[in-house]
Amino acid sequence: MKNYRIYSYITLGFALFFFVISLFSTPYFVRHTIKSSLENDIAAGKQEASQMALLSGELLNKNVDKQFVIESIQKAIANTNNENVFLSVIDWSGKVVSYPDVTNIGISTSDSSNEVATMESLITPDELYEIITSKLLEGNQNIGSNIIYIKSIPNSDLIVATHINEKKIQEKIDRTRNQFNIAFLILGLLTLLFTLSIIRYLSSFYEKLLDQKTIKIEDSVLSLSKLNSSLDAYQKNLLELKKSQVQLPEEQTQETPVQxxxxxxxxxxxxxxxxxxxxxxxxxxxxxxxxxxxxxxxxxxxxxxxxxxxxxxxxxxxxxxxxxxxxxxxxxxxxxxxxxxxxxxxxxxxxxxxxxxxxxxxxxxxxxxxxxxxx
Known part of the structure; x- marks a missing residue:
């Protein structure tokens, strides 16, 4: 019963320990992982936007029809809005002229909830992570995409915009958080099983040593008990011997050897x-x-x-x-x-x-x- 109580206390202690560790470390690991992913996404989006702006500018410089260039861009980015990062094209007035979802074409960016980055500026992973997580904390249901980088197309009034898919990022945050929680749970269970096994082995080992010492003590007590019993018996025999010597005739006592x-x-x-x-x-x-x-x-x-x-x-x-x-x-x-x-x-x-x-x-x-x- 005592061992089961010890095991229960150890299990409860480990559960509390790993819960506290998970509570404080999971947000850190999630933040670090997502920021690394966002950094890669932002770099890739910037590169794609720059390449598309450069290529489109060269076509326009060769007197290729502007509408043809826009249609070509539309074909290239069609249905890419399900990815973490995708591109769109807007004009200087903020009107969308090309978008992966054609239903958004013609919408002004000023009418949407998206935040537009400054011309050719680049939002940092920290800023982007704070924006997305703040929406999660506020319970904001208006989650779509966020413009993180823009690049103007030379020789035109068009701008290539890089969007980050906030919904995908939020799903990735939830998925990463669950993965870390599961990892901590598995690690905690393995550590608990290992610790309980070690404790069980050590307790069994020391119980055997204790049993051996107990047996030795019992043997010693038994030996001492026999020793004291023999001492009492010897003293009684000695007393009886003295009494018998007193009762002997005087002649016999005088015959005791001189030696x-x-x-x-x-x-x-x-x-x-x-x-x-x-x-x-x-x-x-x-x-x-x-x-x-x-x-x-x-x-x-x-x-x-x-x-x-x-x-x-x-x-x-x-x-x-x-x-x-x-x-x-x-x-x-x-x-x-x-x-x-x-x-x-x-x-x-x-x-x-x-x-x-x-x-x-x-x-x-x-x-x-x-x-x-x-x-």
Missing amino acids: NIEKSKQRLLTYVRNELVSIPTEDIAYIYVDNTITYVIRKDGKRSTTNDSLDQIFSSLDEQLFFRANRQIIVAIHAIETITKFGNSALKIQTDPESEVEIVIGKNKAASFKQWLDL
Whole structure:
């Protein structure tokens, strides 16, 4: 459910992003495309008008009948008003004498809505684009052609006019806008699909990693649970063993081998300031070294010092009751309260009373520690 929500947010975000991009960039791209097209159309129209004016002027200069020239032009431009750019011929009074649509012949350009360019001037693509788009924005229904260039025919009162077909240009603007919108839509969908695929792949990859870590954590928790359970069982067994030893006849206790007595001290000589204090080993919680001083911590939390090193002390203690956690500390079995995982393979011990230093068993000693607890 959470993944579907993420995918929904991503889809909504991409849709909003590409909508904003399309909203601001489409007009720019449409304007740039149409202006380039208009620039080509204007250049082509200017060239055609100049060539027709020059050719007609040469014919008139050769005393060819004016009406014949007009009829020839009419045949040449007939039905060309469906193209983006077409030509017509007007006289100096503004009357149309030749036009692709013969129904417009005889109409005065001053009576039409068309704008006439200045003599032999050339309207720019920017100006033409603004004229056409302004009509679209105003909802002007009177859309036809617009004179963008005129060229006089030598030796006559005739003028060749270049028209731009506004309706065709508007259709081209709409078509170009739709093409860009479709392009942005397709690009957005492809980008969205690609992004969702990448996110799905990454999420699956990290979910697998998370599952593996979860399994490792569960295994570690199970191992620590077994470790703490074994610790409790070991402490109970040790307590029962002590009780059974107390109940043994005095004769049997006297038969204990001397070697065991020598190996495991029953008491440890320590100092509290200048006072000598003998501590039973069963009262020791842990022993640690700090700044070359060896401290002995008892069950009740009281602290004393000793002149012996940890190596000397540990060699004289019962290894079933004490464990050398590291170079700095020796811990008693009955003082261990909990065992937790520390890092990748190390273990951390919490004692009662709480240790003044951190008790960490490195990964090299973790196996022997578990074996010490009879795991």
